[in-house]
Amino acid sequence: MKETAVICMLMFILCSFSFGESAASNNNIVRIIVKGTDNTRKDLIISVMSLKEKGEYLEQKATADFKKIFALGYFSDVELAKDIDPEGLEIIVTVKEKPMIDDIVYNGIKEVGKGDLEEETGFRKGDPYDLAMLKKAVEKILAKYKEKGYLLAIIDYEIKEEEKGDKVKIIFNINEGRHMYISKIKFAGLKNFTESTLKSKMETSEAAFLVSGNLDYEMLERDFQKIAVYCKSEGFFFANVSSHKITFDEAKEKIYLEIAVEEGDQYRCSDVKFTYNNDKIYKEEELRAAFTLKKGDVFNYETFQRDLDKIRYMYSEKGYIETEVSGDTYPDKEKKTIETTIKIKESGVFFIDKIRVEGNYKTKDYVVLRELKIKEGEMFDSAKIRKSLENVYNLGFFEEVTPGLLSVLDKPDRREIVLTVKERQTGQLQLGANYSSSDGLTGTLSVSENNFLGQGQRISLSWEFGASKQAYELSFYEPWLFGSPVSSGVSLYNTLKASYTDYKDKRIGGNLKFGFPVSDDTRLWLTYKYEQVNIYDVSSTATDLIRSVSGISDISSLTTQWVQDTRDSIFFNTKKGYRISASMEFAGGLLFGTTNFTKYILDTSTYYSISGDLVLALRGSTGYTTGFGSTPNVPFYEKFFVGGTDTVRGYGERALSPQDSTGTAVGGNFMAMGNVELRFPIFSPIFGTMFFDAGKSWNHVTDFDAANIPTSVGLGLRIMLGGAIMIRIDYGYGFDPLATKGGQIHFNMGNIF
Template identity: 25%
Template sequence: MLNKRWTVFIILLILGTVSLSAQSADDWYVNKQIVDIRFTGLNTVSETELNGIVRSYISRKFTDSLSWEIQGKLYALEYFDLILPQVLPGDDNNNTVILEFQFKEKPVVNEIIFTGNNRIRKGELSDNILLTKGDLVNKSSIRLDAQSLQSLYVEKGFVDAEVTSNIEKNDEDNTVSVVFDIQEGTQTTIKEIRFVGNDTHVTSKTLMSLMTTKAQSLFNKGILMENELQEDVRLIETYYSDRGFIDAEVREINKDVVRDEEKEVNNLIITLVIYEGDPYTFGGVEFVGNSLYTTEELQSYITQNPAKVFNKTRFQFDYQNITDLYYENGYIYNTFSLEENRNDEDKTVSYTVNIVERDRAHIENIVIRGNDKTKEHVITRELSFEVGDVFSKTKVMEGVRNLYNTQYFSVVEPQTYPGSEDGLMDLVLDVEEGKTADIIFGLSFSGGQDFPLAGNIKWNDRNFMGTGRTLGVDTIFSPDSQSVSLQYSEPRLFDTKWGAGADLTYKHSSESQIYQDLNGDGVIDPYLDDEDFTNANEIVPTDYLMEYDTHYVSTGLNTGYTWYTGLGRWNLYSGIRGGVEYVEYDNEIYRPWSSSVRENYETWMYHDSIWLKGAWDTRDYVGSPSKGFILSQTTTIAGISSFSSKNYMKSVSRGEVNFTLFDIPTSDTFNLKSVLSIKSAFSYLAEKPWSSIAIDPQEDGFYADGMFVARGWYPESDGQSLWDNTITIKFPLIPNILAYDFFLDSVGLWKSKELLQQASLSDMKFSLGTGIRFDNPQFPIGIYLVKKFQFNENGSIDWNPEPDYVEFENGNLDLVISFGIDIY
């Protein structure tokens, strides 16, 4: 018997046929060429989608059966309640036709309502259905959503939950409200888990330790999640098979519900019926059909010894390595099959690996899909293979990693398809572009002593117009300092591995608390000599300090090259910078102690510097590494020309190592993950060996800002050397968006070479903290609670080293908000 839907469909086809037949008694339109197909009555459905269905019918000759065929495909979309066809003349002589379809669309979902849900929030229910506001009504999809909601309740222990759906129509605007009526029932909790059949070889305690599913207790809700229970079964069977019990299986899962009338709850007793079988030992592997690799070469991949207890997981790993040996070298069309050979008398199991060898596969085409913005050559230049090369899985995965490290893409998925003939294959890279244009608002440490914080607004596009180039504008502003910088970089100059960049910067700053020497004796006022200054702990009274304004215009050029090797990425960068600086102050009142400042008074003075950086990088992903390390050394020489007013050397040695502590899948979309990161950087300012010009740490030195370096501590500047160490345990909560961190900072800042030579543990500033970090370029903020401490000379610990600067006195804690987290 025909169901209602097909009955309506046949009636509509008959009506359509009558409508067409009524056009003319002689059926003038039959066998006339269709020159266009048009649609009317569309409000929600895209005309483009319908064009894709009917396009192939244009230029064909019209018949009634052809019209029915088109209507069948349109009805199959389940977008329409009614479709009325009409044939119109395509020209003045009626030699061609235009086919027009008038539609009555299905109602649009205006509202989704959940009723009866007391134990599961609305947001979680919405996440488990496909229906969304604005969809066209599809009754079969709504029924499936109702089943999905019922399954969600069953997974959470509501085994007798019922979900029904109802459609409430509003004829005035052709919309509906979809109501999911939920009868939650009583939640069932697991009271006990029992094991039957495991008395011989494995204890129930051992099996229970393997399971995620647990009985209700103080620390466990005891909710039955069917998917977790099935995963537990797999873990139990794997545990047995890795100890030689290759026939072991969980044969039955019995679930008995016991009603507790007093507490009005249902208790569940789960019984797992296990068949253990006998333990088998490994009898070895025989290879058949191999000629490309010798049997001895293949046997070297088998890591377990004959006559030992058989480990199935280990064997599967070895087998995978053997197939990968072929795939890595382009033999992707080879076929492999395993034959299990048992000796039930000796209780041994061996395997025969049958190999059908074929020619190597060469890449016929490389197809990029999903790159709406990024130019194709920007993607292909990151690949270490090209059309015509032998397929290599290792090179493909290396290319995928390179594409992720450009930080242009959030998803990169390689797929292989057969080529036009044997031995050829197509490699398709499906990419999903991430956001590369950022507008960043933040704060940074300006180095000033009156107002050390500076606002920062930065715009940059790391993939400008899809070319892989970076274009940006960076502004910094505070009462003491303002700057603007235009930046441009090309990571692949002329599509080579050479990169290049340039910037143009203007900066104005008001420098305060500057030393004076009014009498010109070369000693900082008001002291008589250097010893007198040192005995005063290098503290200068405010009345003897001065301020001045500087204007600085500079430009820089840089270039670099990256070598990709089996040991990681090796980077070599170099750059040069030149600029002019102008100093203003009232020379009738002030006389700076620094001779370089006096020489710069109302004069444009030239500065230049050159820098060189080398790095060894094995991190998996540059933006958010989970393993690998980086070592780098940067050396800067200021004063490369004889007329440069700045002369010094700077050295910055950095290291970082990352370890994944654990990475546990908890759902299809989330992994519980933790990464340990250890960083250390030592920076040093020194005189040039070939120059007698003294350095000025106050002007060119380092600082601990209290936000990125020595978090929570009061800012300190004028450092000739800085040692910055951090240990962080990271927990990504939402990948690339939100993370939770625990960290320990240890920072030392020394204002002279002599103080560095006398360095001790008591010089180090420690910060122990925890908090949330927004791991997102558009919102780079970390919010931490920090506990500062410092070691005294006698080895004891001072847990409140800066009592005047503590925000939470009861716990001696500081709230630290870091804007624009510094990345090594």
Template identity: 30%
Template structure:
């Protein structure tokens, strides 16, 4: 071994003395690899037998091998056998991760931490993925208030070069926000500004509720929320500087200082409309909640734009664009608004498509939609469709959207739903002085057979009585607005002197008498 080392050392010195001329390689060998194919490594070297090779070429080849991301160490040896120079790359493979474990995590569950790990087992150890996983875990702890948490990876490698990767967590103490202070706020009280923020100061129940946890990313959004509060009070030139966040009280708490430059307060100047007007400017101004001379309020401006857009959309102009052109007079401290309207092309509903209803019949959903195919587009009717389908109670999610139709004047109305369980099953046991032990059970289904029928089956049994009830209600009988229901029941009860048997039923019918009111008539026979 010593002789070979000296020979390698001498040949490398000889190669250095050759300089740019290099040496001719007769063969290239790979040693130390077990999982990675030799052909893969040779392809990465870009050196072939018979090539004239310099030390720079060898260095590049080693870099290319390392770039494969599969090796912990790489070295190169040059040997001479009967005058032929052989270049050998000796590699040490990274271990194969067979298992991932965690230690020291008490505040965050292992299930949550596993979702943050970017290494999927079995996999070759990857430094970049492990570093990214550590950052994600530390971020998760920071979001929970543990900003001093540290994470270290530990590899336990066996003789087969297979390893268990353990993320060793030191959580540290939870760092909460002690104080949020403001400088420069004259017009708005600091408590009102705090109410707009998601970052909150700690309180005496923080140990239970988690309130006071410092959220760095959320703080950036909080600055925009503070600006929004000022702009709703007419302070359009508001500036909120980057906050100063400092650790206080032996690094146990955060102190946040936010400096604001309020600027002047603006009032509403003139209001007007131009462009494609559905009606007179005076009538359109009735939709706008801002009034001349009042303090400017940005939220009210946005609400006014929504109402104006809905007004046009209810007349079929689904793509109406209403832009508020503002002119800010810093001398008079007023802001003039001119609403520029482009109504676009009048649109119609070309098709109504329902997706995701694996159980519920199409007609159950379609009868909740107050707009039909071929009808003029209406924003208020589409909102009503969204609300009505949700109120069925059959779906976890309801999304009502529109997409382009066959041309600019056509829209496709899409109803996307996600079904949820609509049945319930209950069992109960009770005790009374009359019936002693009572067993009760019921089965209900609010969407029986997918037709929107409501089915109920209930019964109770005790030592002296038995009761059964069966009911079925159709809220849209024969696809009309009539609600028709049928209920039958039977009961038996034993008394000391006699036995009582009851059999009966009821029929009820209902019909809307107002938009959200329905009247019922019930006939019961026993």
């Protein structure tokens, strides 16, 4: 009996095992079959599936695969089925393909190119046809025409199927209409503002030279907000754009825009109150002193918001980075006043846990981290963080530098700083032409890398060639020598200038320089230069002054330069800060060489942001040189030359310098010069400038006459190319008899200062 029971149990176990093995094998996928494809590769479908041959079948994966196959966009119907095979499961994928686009026709296009429309629609020959995508394409084409100024464009479409139904031809029928532009912008309801003032606050504008006058509805809505904000900044607290009306002329070409503004009454500030919890951080008198808006002032809403930001910044400088600062306003409509209450809810002090850099695929982390004024473990200081961001941006390696804060697990008073950067192209191979008023037309071939091997080093090789100039230069710059903040650089050059009337000037030499940090914004530079100067091909009509220095002479000099630079950007878009440079060059004497002189130069520039990208830039420069020993007279080529493209515009090159009896500029021992520029955006990437220049060089300091310094005024354009190159075009008109009659146009690269 027991034997029978044991045998039955063994048989049951064996049957159970066999059944389980069979079930397991039936759940394995032995093959995947795809049906219904004529234009779509079967392996594409299989590649997106989670179910794989020899893998296990799961319903969750099958559901996900259905969605993935459908998401390919090639099919109007998808079915997944399974068939039991003696060896396992067979997965059958049956699809119904959408018709393929065989041809796309754009009828009626004249002003917008076919390539632009194809880019907008995203349709290409061979793509699957989808009605929903087609309707979106029509919307995109309409948007493109509106962007180009064709507001009344009409678009419809036709679909022509082939007999088999597997291919379609899409025909867009486009009636472009006439190009429309804003002819007139008028305002209604104005009492305290002029139309020209409000127009200047808008991006939308009337058509004019270099201004399209296109109507963009989204831009117009933003302009309404700008108008309201501006009116509020003038104390009209309840001002708003109440309505607007758009009409066209009969020809459907001109657009007339009328904007109704409700100004309301002007309000003044009656009182500013503060509520806070911790007076050990700041006393009320300190907060009140930082607040620009005072009792009795016209209530400027923009100033009010900036003052709130200023208070937040003050707290973040001391580590209270999550302090909440809000401002409540209480208008009194009878008295036309506004009382404000500034509510401050202090946070705790926060410390820096870790600092990470992200997005730097080429630049080494340490190249970024060494520029920071903040360190791990320190208390947060927003002033140091701002300066750190400026330092990183001024490396020139990044288009964007964005800081972020992350909480740290189990450390509530600590935050991790993440600097996310977007790298820009730092290596350049340039072959082009350049025209300057001094050297004429020259060709340029240069190879440079401003972030060599991602280590922040700069290396460049350049060749400039033309009828009047040949120049070669090889340079290398190391910003952190041996891991210290001492910078160093070396350059070798060979330059020939043949643009002068009476002689040619050839120079071969090099320099070695070191920069030592004095403070965050100040650096001391020491530069040794050795240069061989050859003045040759001196004409028979040249004066004795030029003849006296003909032949080869050697210059061995050491320059000490003190530079303080607080500019927010060292590139073309400087908006605030200043730069002061004072240098002394000593040549000859104990340094040997055949030329002895000392040269002193003081150069200052200051920048003020008036509003947004409107910047006032000021520059003053003066210099003095004198010889000693065997060369008491400084060679003319080491003197100061003023006039022309980079000094005082509206005059010929070197025209404001002392001249010899033949009219050749021979330079002065003393120079004074000043420039004023008002820089403003026109439309990206073009900026404009209005300028005033003054300056001259003299033989002696005693010849200086402030009342008779030549001056000029003018206009200029700055054209940015690729974010790294600026073309400068200036027209200057001088008021001195030495000025070019009718003014002069100047061309060069980069800002004048």
